[in-house]
Amino acid sequence: MHIMEGFLPAPHALAWSAAAVPFVAAGAWKLKRIVTDHPEARLQLAAAGGFAFVLSALKLPSVTGSCSHPTGTGLGTVLFGPSVMAVLGGIVLLFQALLLAHGGLTTLGANIMSMAVAGPWIAWAVWKGASLLRLPAAVGIALAAALGDLGTYLVTSAQLALAFPDPVSGFAGAYVKFAGIFALTQVPLAVAEGLVTVVVINALAGRGLVPGVGGKA
Amino acid sequence: MSARLNYLLLGLAALIVAAPLLLTPGVEFSGTDDAARDAVATVSPGYTPWAEPLWEPPGKEMESLLFAVQAAIGAGLVGYAIGRRHGRDSK
Numbered sequence: 001m002h003i004m005e006g007f008l009p010a011p012h013a014l015a016w017s018a019a020a021v022p023f024v025a026a027g028a029w030k031l032k033r034i035v036t037d038h039p040e041a042r043l044q045l046a047a048a049g050g051f052a053f054v055l056s057a058l059k060l061p062s063v064t065g066s067c068s069h070p071t072g073t074g075l076g077t078v079l080f081g082p083s084v085m086a087v088l089g090g091i092v093l094l095f096q097a098l099l100l101a102h103g104g105l106t107t108l109g110a111n112i113m114s115m116a117v118a119g120p121w122i123a124w125a126v127w128k129g130a131s132l133l134r135l136p137a138a139v140g141i142a143l144a145a146a147l148g149d150l151g152t153y154l155v156t157s158a159q160l161a162l163a164f165p166d167p168v169s170g171f172a173g174a175y176v177k178f179a180g181i182f183a184l185t186q187v188p189l190a191v192a193e194g195l196v197t198v199v200v201i202n203a204l205a206g207r208g209l210v211p212g213v214g215g216k217a
Numbered sequence: 218m219s220a221r222l223n224y225l226l227l228g229l230a231a232l233i234v235a236a237p238l239l240l241t242p243g244v245e246f247s248g249t250d251d252a253a254r255d256a257v258a259t260v261s262p263g264y265t266p267w268a269e270p271l272w273e274p275p276g277k278e279m280e281s282l283l284f285a286v287q288a289a290i291g292a293g294l295v296g297y298a299i300g301r302r303h304g305r306d307s308k
Contacts, residue, residue, distance in 0.1 A: 049291075063237045096287070098272065
C-alpha cells in the first residue's frame with residue numbers, strides 16, 4: 001500500500017498531508033492522555049506499535065503470485081481505539097520512507113491516511129459492530145483486523161485512482177485497475193492477519209488487563 | 218481462550234501464507250507496490266515522479282537487512298510485553 005516517493009502529483013500529496021495532520025495531532029493527544037492516566041498501559045502501547053512494525057515488515061506471498069504486507073494496525077485499534085494508531089502507524093511509515101525507500105515523504109500523508117487512519121477506523125467500526133451483534137470477542141477481533149487491513153489497500157487504490165484516472169473510463173476504471181492489483185492479493189493476507197491478531201491479543205490480554213477484551217476472548 | 222485454539226489459529230495463518238509457495242511454483246511474487254507503480258505508467262504514460270527518496274538501501278541485501286531490523290524491533294516489543302504479562306501472572 002505504499003505509494004512511492006513522488007508518485008502522487010504535488011496537489012494530491014499536499015492535500016493528503018493536510019488531511020493527515022489533524023489525525024496525527026489527535027492521536028498524539030490521546031496517546032499522551034493514555035500514558036498519563038494509565039501508565040501501566042505503556043507496555044501494551046509498545047506491543048501495539050511493535051505489532052504494526054513486525055507485520056508491515058513482512059512481505060508475504062499471496063495466491064495471485066504477488067507479494068504484499070499486512071498492516072498490523074487492527075491490534076492497537078482494538079486495545080486503544082483508532083486515533084492512537086495514526087501516530088503508531090505514522091512512525092512505521094516514516095521508518096520505511098527514510099530507511100527502506102518504501103513510500104516517501106511526499107506521499108507520507110496519503111500513506112498515513114490509508115494505513116494509519118482509514119484502516120484503524122474501519123477496524124474500529126467492525127469491532128464495535130461485532131460487539132453490538134454480541135459476536136464472540138475473538139471473532140470480532142479477527143474481522144476487525146482483517147477488514148482494516150483490506151480497507152487500507154482499497155483506500156490506497158482510491159488515492160491512486162483519484163490521482164491517475166483512466167483516460168477512457170475515468171476514476172472508476174482506474175480504481176478497478178488499482179484495486180485489482182492490491183485487493184485480491186491482500187485477501188488471504190488479511191485473513192492471516194486477523195487470525196494472528198486474535199492470538200497476540202489473547203496473549204496480551206489475560207486477567208482483564210485489556211478493557212472489554214480480557215476474559216471474553 | 219484455550220491454548221489449543223491459539224495453536225490452531227497460528228497454524229491456519231501459517232498455512233494461508235505458505236500455500237501460495239506450494240500451489241504456484243515458478244512465480245516470482247513481485248511486490249504489489251511495484252505493480253501499482255507500473256500501472257501508473259500505463260494509465261498516465263506522461264507522468265514523471267517529482268521527488269526521489271532521500272536515501273535508498275544500496276542493493277537488495279541491505280534492503281532485506283533493514284526489513285529484518287524492522288521486524289526484529291517489532292517482535293522484540295511484542296515479545297517483551299507478553300513476557301512481562303506472563304511474568305506478572307506467575308508471581
